[in-house]
Amino acid sequence: MCVALPALAISTDQGQLTGRGLEGFYRSGRRILSRCQLRVAGREPTAVQARMLSADSARFVATLRLSTDGGPDPEVVVERIRYADGTERIALHSASARPLRLPVEMSLGTDLAEVGLVASGRAGPELPASVHDSGMRWSSATAHCVVTADPAPEDALASAGLLRWEIDLPPGASRTVELRVRPEGGGPIRAAGHSALRSAATARAVGDDPRVQPLLDRSVEDLQALLLRDPEHPTDTYLAAGAPWRCGLAPAEALAAARMALPLGTRLAAGTLRTLARSQLAGPGPKSGMIPGPLRDAGPYLPPGCTGTEATLLFPVLLAEAWRWGLPGQEVAQLLPTAERCLRWLCSAVDDGVFLVDAAHPRGPARCEVQAHAHRAALLGADLLDAHGHGDSLGLRQWAGRLRSAFREAFWAEDRAGGRPAAARLADGRLVPHLAGGAAHLLDTGLLGSGTLAPGLLDKVQTEQLARLLGGPAMDTGWGLRSLGAKEAAYNPFGHRGGAVRVHETAVAVAGLAAAGYEKEASSLLRGLLAAAESFGHRLPEMYAGEQRTEGGAPLPHPAACRPAATAAAAGVHVLTALAGIRPDAPAGTVTLRPVRSAPLGELGLTALSVAGAPFSVRVSRLGLAMVEEAADGLQLGV
Secondary structure, three states, rough: EEEEOOOOEOOOOOEEOOOOOEEEEEEEEEEEEEEEEEEEOOEEEEEEEEEEEOEEEEEEEEEEEEOOOOOOOOOEEEEEEEEEEEEEEEEEEOOOOOEEEEEEEEEEEEEOHHHHHHHHHOOOOOOOOOEEOOOEEEOOOOEEEEEEEEEOOOEEEHHHHEEEEEEEEEEOOEEEEEEEEEOOOOEEEEEEOHOOHHHHHOOOOEEOOOHHHHHHHHHHHHHOOOEEEOEEEEEEEEEEEOOOOEEEEEEEHHHHHHOOOOOHHHHHHHHHHHHOOOOOOOOOOOOOOOOOOOEEEEOOOOOOEEHHHHHHHHHHHHHHHHHHHHOOOHHHHHHHHHHHHHHHHHHHHHHHOOOOOOOOOOOEEEHHHHHHHHOOOOOOOOEEEHHHHHOOHHHHHHHHHHHHHHHHHHHHHHOOOOOOOOOOOOOOEEOOOOOOOHHHHHHHEEEEEHHOOOOOOOOOOHHHHHHHHHHHOEEOOOOOOEEOOOOOOOOOOOOOOOOOOEHHHHHHHHHHHHHHHOOHHHHHHHHHHHHHHHHHHOOOEEOOOOOOOOOOOOEEOOOOOOOEEEHHHHHHHHHHHHHHOEEEEEHHHHEEOOOOOOOOOOEEEEEEEEEEOEEEEEEOOOOOOOOEOOOOOOOEEEO
């Protein structure tokens, strides 16, 4: 899958686009070319290799044996380089000792169907083509597409969508044909990733474990590939949720991914915050101040959750932490009123109560992870308001204190094994006691000033018990954290919130466990995630099956997973930087390091990160000692 949103190209390892399944070139959610089949000398070349060159390009190599009496050696090598933007270069390389004259045919077709229809098998038949300049043209009631070729074909047959060339190949020579597919009038694509996050491409991770550099490289590439521009404010960029299914803005995922990617710089966070600030609901009513978002399936035991609730709580958290990482004060001041309205919505939503329920279900249930998001938003939001002389920070802190006390009693499901945090609490006080991966958010407390972390909702004993559970075989697959415990009755290894490994939750658990001092459990999940990443070519999918790891096995892909996905790509950055424990306070001119002392990956060096708007590099030794190697002028190492 080659991605440079709003364009992408989906291929099998054979290189030919046959129009079956999801194959084809897409732009802005529509398939603009579904079939692109090459024949040389009347036959299809034999595919020998397919591999990704970058997030937006792939290389396919095939061979062709022409003579019947020349032995088994192929005489022509066919190389196809496919780009997400709709460009394909076909190169023919001669390995023959004699001159060749080869007829080359390219059979093209499209249905111009939207991706949802393609995915559900309702795309419809191919449309009739017409000859257009040096290529072909297709039209429907809602879309038009053209394919042009360089050099121009010597013959074009519209009824079959066929372009033909006669190519002379002297011994050892090469010839190239380039195809370009575009929506008519669309022009060449200008992907946001070509400019935004450019500085992040220089980030490096080196050390004893050879997997860290390719993971960081691919994570940054995928983040760039998923970047989109706000159409009305093109300087503001944000991340699409993932390809191919979710190529648009999903507010909660965009905020969560931008937060995990803060070590690469604050530009993505600023663009995401400004884009979502323009969507904030205004006027009277219970939803005033919310960042709207769609419903999300919550698994077998709970009704769908409101991602707008999560996005509204993440907005002030991302702004507060981006400020600590170095977001300039004038940009913070512009976004502060939006964050303040988010926090006012939080206060009005809980009113005289303690627990926050989803906006979509005013009568409950109150979800565990929503309480974690709300508690973090209240503490980091209060800290942000205090620092800028805005709002009622005391009220937020008082409510957060009441929530901590109530949560430790009301959300803890006792059992003979020491208890567990319940997935949710119903309106009548009954608990939904199932152990879910969302409990990892209880460990993600948020960054305050001077390198300190906000207090969590659980007490020390409960935190220790949660760490034991997340590190146990019911939750730790050996490839990452299950979204539902394997001992639960509704467990399904392919359930996207019922047992599958979700990379975002695994990364949150790794960082949270490490920060809380439970390094054994954090290291186990980290090693599993790295092993899974390696099996996926270091391009982590949104999720994969939650089956237990076996010797010599590999994680099973999930058929509905986005890959690349914004939160999965950002998770690669998050887990690697968590090993160094970087806690910046750019406004105070300090940065604190809390490395994982057990150094689970051995020595690790992270270079060309960004703190306070300047390059930042840190090295963690095999003894778990961290040392800053590059930092902004005047930035002091905190205690």
